[in-house]
Amino acid sequence: MLYLVHMQVNIPATLAPEQADRLKAEEKAYSQKLQADGVWRHLWRVAGQYANYSVFDVAGNDELHQTLMGLPLYPYMAITVTPLAQHPSAIALN
Numbered sequence: 001m002l003y004l005v006h007m008q009v010n011i012p013a014t015l016a017p018e019q020a021d022r023l024k025a026e027e028k029a030y031s032q033k034l035q036a037d038g039v040w041r042h043l044w045r046v047a048g049q050y051a052n053y054s055v056f057d058v059a060g061n062d063e064l065h066q067t068l069m070g071l072p073l074y075p076y077m078a079i080t081v082t083p084l085a086q087h088p089s090a091i092a093l094n
């Protein structure tokens with residue numbers, strides 16, 4: 001199943017810069033592994049915001065939940081999830 005996920009990152013100013021940098025590096029490695037595996041299909045920055053829109057290809061709600069809970073920056077994110085279905089007019093199978 002495909003899911004459109006919006007992640008808004010809100011790192012508090014009270015978090016030590018070294019800790020924030022470590023979490024960002026871990027987040028990058030985590031996301032790039034999932035991208036290489038074909039699970040994290042798209043990763044787009046929202047222009048002008050510390051936020052992204054992503055598309056995940058997972059078996060279902062439970063795998064998506066575990067994947068999102070595993071994000072190193074998860075404690076500092078506001079996440080919204082939109083399940084995607086095929087559009088009958090789409091000429092490409094996604």
Ligand SMILES: O=C(O)CC1=CCC(=O)O1
Pocket residue numbers: 007009027028029031043050051052073
């Ligand atoms: O910067 C972000 O939007 C959060 C994030 C997701 C994957 C990644 O590497 O950073």
